[in-house]
Amino acid sequence: MFSIIGEITGNIRDVAVGTVQAVGCAMAAIGVTCVGAKAVDAVGRNPGASGKILVQSILGMALAEAIAFYALFFSK
Amino acid sequence: MAKLWNSFFVVLVFVSPCTAHCSGHGDGVSSAATAIFSIGGFPVTDSIVMGWVISAFTIFALKFALRGGVKTIPSTGQSVVESIIGGLREIMEPVVGRKALPVVFPCLLAYFFFILLQNLGGLLPGMGSIGIRIDGEFRPFFRPSNSDLNATLALALVAFFAWAYFCVKCAGVGGLYYEIFGNKAEKSEISSLMYCALFFVFFAVGLIECISILCRVISLSFRLFGNTFGGENLLHNMYGFSTILKNMPVVNYLSYLIPLPFYFLEFLVAIIQSFVFTLLLSVYIGLVCNHGDHGGEFLKGEEYV
Amino acid sequence: MVFSGTVLFGTTDFSGLFDRFGIDWHLLVVQSLNFILVAFLLYRFGFRSVIKVMDERREKIESGLVYADRMKKEMASFESSRATRVEAAMKEADDIVKTAKTNAKTILEQGKTESHRMAENIISAAEKEIAFLRENILHDTKAKIGSLVVEVAKAVLAAKMTDEDRDGYAAAAEKMMLSKNLQ
Structure with missing residues (x-):
């Protein structure tokens, strides 16, 4: 499929880079979503621990988000 | 305080469309900072100028908040600073550990305030729009300091050396070595032959750990x-989008509203990213230094990069 | 991450990446120094004293709480001891009042009897005196009346009587008086 699109656009490398960036960002977004959903879940179960959960979830989101930047910057 | 935030938002609402990342060259913000001039081979870029301005502002803001001296019964400015510091300490204490916190905390605070104000300063009007034209090329005076990889890489490198220093200071060289390469198996639970074999396994794991530690520099800097x-680009593009609307007859006033939601988003990102940087640094320090007391457990068993 | 790290170092051309983002060691040094300077100044001008004051305040509050706790305990113990003491004191006071009342009663009684006795003494003495005086007066009056009678008789007799009569009466009187005295 990539080769077809590559033939259309004329540059298969651009397509590959774009795909990597898109997939990487999408996966990072899914990761962040998972963390956020689970954090909401956890706070709903145990509202008293919201402070600790916030810290943990921000850490998790930051780590998942980093993948998006790897995909964006290291793909070219 | 609420009044202060309100006025800040009002400034954002009315001035933000004028921020105009209309530097003119190419589409989007240039990925590298542009040098305005150079002193003795050291180029002075727009991001460095912004860094200086915000640094001076940070120091003077702190001095201003603490004017009249630091007292046991705090003034308004002092209580604002204290509430931020107290909140951060509450969060950092279980991560870094009670023992290492007094040594590490000023460094973490400096990172938090520096990055926070650099990020918030990056939202001010004038980024990339005020500048001079030299040889037909537009050179802006200001660029959000953290949207230059040099700045964030410098922060991450300093953080890396600070991490090494704090680890050696709080856990000792032996403690740092044990944390990375040491055999963490329980001697009583396995045979001595197995235990000796595990030395090699843990050493190999330590080598991989070293790569992971070096990767932290990259991940810290690239995250910030x-x-x-990305936020700067987003604002720029939204401004570009609003210029399309501006040429339309009826909805042209709406064009000012288009970048606005993204300013709120970037405001949030600015706070969260400064917090994340500080928190990750404290986690890295806590992984090595936080033993003995209770907080150490929740950091274990995860690879933070 | 470790895996991706090795992949990163293996495949990515870092110099190209750094070129694209304008990495320059001059800039790195300048930015690092800038941050270190700012961090030091922030520590020097603000955070050091603020953290110190916060610690001091926390210590003060903690010691204050401990002190308040101790005071509360002391207060409670003092309160209970005070209650017992007050009770004892009340009892003592009651006793004192009781004894005082009885004492007062006896003293009153004593005073009453004493005064009765004294009054009786006075009365008896007075009666004695009165009797004595009456006796005296009676005696005097008797004597006076006697002599008066004699005088009157004398005078009457002197005016109306002859010498013969006088001698006769005198003799008779003498006789009577003698007889009377003899009786």
């Missing part, structure tokens, strides 16, 4: 850079 640079 990516967020700020």
Whole structure:
């Protein structure tokens, strides 16, 4: 499929880079979503621990988000 | 305080459309900072100028908040600073550990305030729009400091050396070595032959750990850079989008509203990213230094990069 | 991450990446120094004293709480001891009042009897005196009346009587008086 699109656009490398960036960002977004959903879940179960959960979830989101930047910057 | 935030938002609402990342060259913000001039081979870029301005502002803001001296019964400014510091300490204490916190905390605070104000300063009007034209090329004076990879990489490198220093200071060289390469198996639970064999396994794991530690520099710097640079690009593009509307007859006034939601988003990102940088640094320090007391457990068994 | 790290170092051309983002060691040094300077100044001008004051305040509050706790305990113990003491004191006071009342009663009684006795003494003395005086007066009056009678008789007799009569009466009187005295 990539080769077809590559033939259309004329540059298969651009397509590959774009795909990597898109997939990487999408996966990072899914990761962040998972963390956020689970954090909401956890706070709903145990509202008293919201402070600790916030810290943990921000850490998790930051780590998942980093993948998006790897995909964006290291793909070219 | 609420009044202060309100006025800040009002400034954002009315001035933000004028921020105009209309530097003119190419589409989007240039990925590298542009040098305005150079002193003795050291180029002075727009991001460095912004860094200086915000640094001076940070110091004077702190001095201003603490004017009249630091007292046991705090003034308004002092209580604002104290509430931020107290909140951060509450969060950092279980992560870094009670023992290492007094040594590490000023450094973490400096990172938090520095990055926070650099990020917030990056939202001010004038980024990339005020400048001079030299040889037909537009050179802006200001660029959000953290949207230059040099700045964030410098922060991450300093953080790396600070991490090494704090680890050696709080856990000792032996403690640092044990944390990375040491055999963490329980001697009583396994045979001595197995225990000796595990030395090699843990050493190999330590080598991989070293790579992971070096990767932290990259991940820290790129996370901050990516967020700020991405946000800057987002604002720029939204401004570009609003210029399309501006040429239309009826809805042209709406064009000022288009970048606005993204300013709120970037405001949030600015706070969260400064917090994330500080928190990750404290986690890295806590992984090595936080033993003995209770807080150490929740950091274990995860690879933070 | 470790895996991706090795992949990163293996495949990515870092110099190209750094070129694209304008990495320059001059800039790195300048930015690092800038941050270190700012961090030091922030520590020097603000955070050091603020953290110190916060610690001091926390210590003060903690010691204050401990002190308040101790005071509360002391207060409670003092309160209970005070209650017992007050009770004892009340009892003592009651006793004192009781004894005082009885004492007062006896003293009153004593005073009453004493005064009765004294009054009786006075009365008896007075009666004695009165009797004595009456006796005296009676005696005097008797004597006076006697002599008066004699005088009157003398005078009457002197005016109306002859010498013969006088001698006769005198003799008779003498006789009577003698007889009377003899009786």
